[in-house]
Amino acid sequence: MVEWTMAVLMQHPEIMEKVKKELSDVVGVNNTVEEFHLSNLSYLNAVIKETFRLHPALPLLVPRCPARSVHLNGYTIPKGSRLFINMWCIHRDPRIWENPLEFRPERFLNDPDNSNHYGNDFRFMPFGSGRRKCPGIPLGEKLLFFILASLLHSFEWRLPHGTVLDMSGQFGIVMKKKEPILLIPTPRLTNLDANC
Numbered sequence: 001m002v003e004w005t006m007a008v009l010m011q012h013p014e015i016m017e018k019v020k021k022e023l024s025d026v027v028g029v030n031n032t033v034e035e036f037h038l039s040n041l042s043y044l045n046a047v048i049k050e051t052f053r054l055h056p057a058l059p060l061l062v063p064r065c066p067a068r069s070v071h072l073n074g075y076t077i078p079k080g081s082r083l084f085i086n087m088w089c090i091h092r093d094p095r096i097w098e099n100p101l102e103f104r105p106e107r108f109l110n111d112p113d114n115s116n117h118y119g120n121d122f123r124f125m126p127f128g129s130g131r132r133k134c135p136g137i138p139l140g141e142k143l144l145f146f147i148l149a150s151l152l153h154s155f156e157w158r159l160p161h162g163t164v165l166d167m168s169g170q171f172g173i174v175m176k177k178k179e180p181i182l183l184i185p186t187p188r189l190t191n192l193d194a195n196c
């Protein structure tokens, strides 16, 4: 997810600028990111959610196998069948999302329910739902947020000259980028040495 987020930010310089401005305002250009800053980084939070939407880590979730036959929306799902829930499609469904292929973090800004991604809103389930939902949410989410905030605040990032960013995914249980991203960092903070 760190790689996908960095890739979408490289694709959208105007969004990268907004993230950096928020980091400068909240953290300050003389400081490195601390855990207590994270709750004030609402734009970066929205960027991460929008990345979850377009590039969910597990596009088909973990397969389900119902213990008894059920009837749902006119369909019969027999006991013992193997079910795949296609979150990748749901996250890009134009009946649910306006201009679904557009990377637009604003759709998650000013969201009164900041926990809508924990499995109760069936339109958006980057961590799955129900009894088999991801048990690593608190760790995964915090680490992702902290790592991205630190990387983006401490360094400027650019693609090597002449590189064309390939955004294709490699389908699997976990959807990775097909081509790993290669980026060049340069220090951004005024007194990075003092903070190391």
Ligand code: HEM
Pocket: 001, 057, 058, 061, 062, 063, 125, 126, 127, 128, 129, 130, 131, 132, 133, 134, 135, 136, 137, 139, 140, 141, 144
């Ligand atoms: C941003 C990071 C992460 C994302 C996006 C993520 C996403 C997911 C998703 C979508 C599922 C399938 C849930 C379902 O089918 O309903 C899952 C399952 C799982 N995740 Fe994560 N995960 C993350 C981090 C972690 C971490 C840090 C751990 C462990 C410390 C972890 C452990 C697991 C386990 C054990 C399962 C299988 C649960 C089961 O089948 O009962 N995940 N994760």
